[in-house]
Amino acid sequence: MSSNVATDDLTILGSGQPLDLPNEGRKNLATPGGDQSEKAEAKLPHALNYYSLRDTARRRLPRGLFEYIDRGAEDETSLVNNRRSLDNVRFQPRVLAGITSRSQQTELLGYTLKHPLIVAPTAAAGLVWHKGELGLARAAAAAGIPFCAAMESIISIEELAAATNGAIWLQLYVWRDHALTHELIGRAWSVGIETLVVTVDMAAIPKREYNSNNAFDVPIIPSLKGCWDIVRHPKWLFCVLLRHMLTEGMPIHANYPTRFRRSIFTSRSSGRIGFDLSLSWRDIGELRKRWPGRLVLKGILDVEDARRAAEVGADAIVVSNHGGRNLDSAVSPVDVLPEIADDVGGRMVVLADSGVRRGSDVVKLLALGARAVLVGRAFLYGAASGGEAGAQSAIAMIGDEIDRTMALVGFRGVGEIKRSVLRTDFPLGRHAYHDALASGEETNKRESPSGDAND
Ligand SMILES: Cc1cc2nc3c(=O)[nH]c(=O)nc-3n(C[C@H](O)[C@H](O)[C@H](O)COP(=O)(O)O)c2cc1C
Numbered sequence: 504m505s506s507n508v509a510t511d512d513l514t515i516l517g518s519g520q521p522l523d524l525p526n527e528g529r530k531n532l533a534t535p536g537g538d539q540s541e542k543a544e545a546k547l548p549h550a551l552n553y554y555s556l557r558d559t560a561r562r563r564l565p566r567g568l569f570e571y572i573d574r575g576a577e578d579e580t581s582l583v584n585n586r587r588s589l590d591n592v593r594f595q596p597r598v599l600a601g602i603t604s605r606s607q608q609t610e611l612l613g614y615t616l617k618h619p620l621i622v623a624p625t626a627a628a629g630l631v632w633h634k635g636e637l638g639l640a641r642a643a644a645a646a647g648i649p650f651c652a653a654m655e656s657i658i659s660i661e662e663l664a665a666a667t668n669g670a671i672w673l674q675l676y677v678w679r680d681h682a683l684t685h686e687l688i689g690r691a692w693s694v695g696i697e698t699l700v701v702t703v704d705m706a707a708i709p710k711r712e713y714n715s716n717n718a719f720d721v722p723i724i725p726s727l728k729g730c731w732d733i734v735r736h737p738k739w740l741f742c743v744l745l746r747h748m749l750t751e752g753m754p755i756h757a758n759y760p761t762r763f764r765r766s767i768f769t770s771r772s773s774g775r776i777g778f779d780l781s782l783s784w785r786d787i788g789e790l791r792k793r794w795p796g797r798l799v800l801k802g803i804l805d806v807e808d809a810r811r812a813a814e815v816g817a818d819a820i821v822v823s824n825h826g827g828r829n830l831d832s833a834v835s836p837v838d839v840l841p842e843i844a845d846d847v848g849g850r851m852v853v854l855a856d857s858g859v860r861r862g863s864d865v866v867k868l869l870a871l872g873a874r875a876v877l878v879g880r881a882f883l884y885g886a887a888s889g890g891e892a893g894a895q896s897a898i899a900m901i902g903d904e905i906d907r908t909m910a911l912v913g914f915r916g917v918g919e920i921k922r923s924v925l926r927t928d929f930p931l932g933r934h935a936y937h938d939a940l941a942s943g944e945e946t947n948k949r950e951s952p953s954g955d956a957n958d
Contacts, residue, residue, distance in 0.1 A: 550888070550896040553860040553881050560887035564631060564739055565732040567719025572627055572883055575827035576709040581835070582827030585858030588835035592867045593926045597913035605909045606916045607902065611852050611874050612698060612797045612818060614670055617647030618902045619869055619917050622894075623826075623856055623877035624674030624700065624801075629657035629754065631887035633746045637666055638891035639882060644669025646898040651700055651877070652758075654687070657747075657767065659757035664694035672698040674801065676705060677782050677790070680775035683760055688794055690758075697796040700821070701787065704802025706780055709829040725768065784811055791816040799854070801877075802829075804839055809847045819852035826857045826879050837871060841922065844872020862904025866912065869920045 550556055561569050575582030607618045622643045628636045636658045643650035649670040652663055663671055673691045678684045688699060718726040733740050747754055753766035763776040779786070791798055800812045801821035812820045822840050824833040836855045844853045855868045856877035865876045878901065885897025914920050 550885065550893070550900040552900065553884070556881065556884035556888050556893070556897055556900075560631065560884040563736065564887055565719070565729075565736045567714070567717035567729060567732050568627065568630055568739075570713045570717055571711075571719050572625070572631070572880060572887075574711065574713050575831070576711055576829055577831035579827065580831050581824050581829075581833045582858075585824065585827050585835045585837075586860070588837040589858050589860075589864050589867060591927060592837060592871070594863075594866075594908075594912045594924050595926050596911055596924065600913040602910060602913065602915050605906055605914065607905055607909075609875060609917045612799075614649060615647075616649070616875060618898070618905065619865060619873075619875040620646075620648045620898065620901065621672070621854070621875055621877045622648065622650045622882050622898075623879035624651040624653035624672075624702075625879050625883050626653045626655035628653065628883060628886060629747075630743065631883055632890040632893070633743050634658065635743075635886045635890065637663065639886050639894045640667045640669060640671060641891050642882075642885075642894035642898055645895055646902070648898065649698070651698075654758050655756055657754040657757055660691055660696060661694050662757070664696065670698075671696050672700055672799070674700040674702055676702055677779045677786060678775065679777050679779045681779070681786070681789075683763075683776060684790075685793060686760060687758060688790075692794075692796065698799060699790075699794050699796060700799040700801050701790060702801045702825075703782065703787070704804075704823070704825050704829050705778060706782070708778075708780075709825075710831075711828070784815060787812075787817070788815050799852075803843070804834055804836070806839070806843050806846050809843045809853075813847050813850045817851060819854055820847070821877060822853060822855040822873070823877070824857050837868065840868065840871040840873060848872055859901075862901050862906070863908040865901065865905050866908045866914075866920060867925065869917060870922050870925050872922070 557573070560572070564572075607616075609616050609619045622639055628639055632638055636652065636656050640650040640652070640663050644667045647669075649672050650663075650667070651672040651674050652658075652660055653674050654676055656663075660671070660673055673688075673696045675684065675688065691699065717732065718724065718729040719732075733744070744754075753768060755764045755766055757764065759776060787800065797818040798816065799819040799821060800817045802823050802825060803809050803812060803820040804822065804824060809820055809822075820843075822836045822843055824830065824836060827833075836857050840853070840855050847853065852874050853872055854875050854877060855871075855873035856879065859865060859868070859876055859878050860881060865878075868876045881901060882894055882897050884893075885900075886894040889896065909915075909917075909920070912924050
C-alpha cells in the first residue's frame with residue numbers, strides 16, 4: 504500500500520513502559536476454535552489447484568485489483584525466482600514406510616495449529632469479496648490455523664475479533680507518530696490479539712509499475728481507465744464494491760485512528776499517520792518493551808538480522824521477501840532459510856513465506872527449517888473465488904496436498920519432516936508459471952501474467 508511519508512522525522516517510541524491492559528474478556532486463543540460464522544456465502548467452489556483459483560479470481564476481479572495482488576515489484580525477478588527456488592528443491596522419498604495416517608498438527612507460540620499454515624496479512628483481502636477479511640478469518644478458524652490481519656485492512660480488528668473465535672494476529676507497519684501505533688496495539692491487546700507481526704521490509708514504498716499503468720493504487724484515484732475496468736466486472740462492482748458502499752459506506756482503512764479514517768478512494772496516508780520508513784532496531788526494542796504478547800518480525804532474509812531479532816526479544820521471525828512485492832532481485836526465502844533456521848531456530852520460532860502455490864512447497868519450507876508457513880495469494884484467490892467458502896476450500900486444498908506429499912515422501916507428522924529428504928543440486932527448474940511470466944521479453948511490458956485479465 505502506498506504512503507508518501509518522508510523519512511526524516513523519526514519519533515522514538517515513548518517511555519517504553521509495557522502496556523497495561525485489561526485481561527478481562529480476552530479470549531483464549533491458544534487453540535483456535537470452531538467457526539461461528541454465518542452460513543458460508545457461496546457454494547464451495549471447485550479448488551482443483553492454485554491455478555484454477557487464480558484463474559477464477561482473474562475473471563472476477565477488476566484487472567487493476569487482480570494485478571495488484573498477483574504481480575511483483577519492478578522487473579518481478581524476486582517474484583519469478585521465488586518459484587524457481589522452490590521448484591529447484593526436490594524430494595528423495597523413502598518408500599514402504601507402512602504409514603496409515605498422518606498428522607499436520609503443530610504447536611508454536613502457544614497455539615495448536617491443525618495445519619502448519621498461517622493466513623498471511625494481505626491488505627487487499629477486504630476488496631476481493633464482500634467482507635473478504637472476515638471470510639478468510641472464519642475459514643482460518645474453521646481450519647484451525649491463525650489468521651493474520653493486515654493493519655491496512657478495511658475491516659477493524661474489533662469487528663474481526665467479535666466475529667470469529669479463531670486465533671487472530673495483527674500485522675503492523677509502524678506509523679511516523681509512534682503514539683498512534685501504541686494506541687493501535689493497545690486496541691489489539693484489548694480485543695484478545697496476542698501476536699503482533701511487525702513488517703520490517705518496508706524501508707521504502709516499493710515500485711509496482713503495473714499499479715500506475717492500471718490506475719490502481721491506494722488511494723484509488725478515479726480515472727476513466729479504472730472506471731472502465733470496474734464496469735467490465737459488474738459482479739465485483741455490485742457484489743463487492745456497491746454492497747460495501749450500501750452497507751458500511753466507502754471502504755476505509757478501518758484500523759486507523761478515527762480521525763485518520765478516510766475512504767481508500769480519497770486518502771493518501773501522510774503526515775503523522777504515514778509509515779515510519781526509517782524504522783530501526785531501537786524502535787523494535789521499544790515495541791518489545793511495550794507489547795506484552797508475542798512479537799514476530801516479518802521480512803528477515805539475513806542471518807545477522809535473524810540474530811538481532813532474537814537478541815531484541817522477538818519470539819519469531821518470518822523469512823520472507825514479501826512475496827516478491829517489495830525489493831526486486833531479493834534472495835528467495837528458500838535460499839536463505841536453512842542457514843537462518845540452523846542459526847536461530849533453537850532460540851526462536853522461524854516461519855517462512857513467499858511463492859507457496861502447493862502443499863509440497865509447504866513441506867519443502869518445513870524441511871528447510873520453517874516451523875509453519877504463511878500463505879498470501881493462494882488463500883486470497885480462494886476468497887476471491889467464493890468468499891469464506893472459497894477460502895476454506897483453498898486452505899483444505901493446500902492441507903490435502905501437504906498430506907499427500909507427506910505420504911509420498913514418508914512422514915507421519917510434521918515433526919518428522921527433515922532436510923535429508925531434499926535434493927537441491929539441479930539446474931534451475933522451469934515451471935509453466937515461469938513460462939507464462941517470461942512470455943513478454945521485458946516482464947513489465949507484458950499485459951498480464953497470463954493474458955487478458957478481463958471477463
Ligand atoms: C495483495 C497483497 C497484499 C499484501 N499486503 C501486505 C501487508 O499489508 N503487510 C504485509 O506485511 N504483507 C503484505 N503482503 C505480503 C504477504 O503477507 C506475504 O508475505 C506474501 O503474500 C507471501 O507470498 P505469497 O503471496 O506468494 O504466498 C501482501 C501480499 C499480497 C499478495
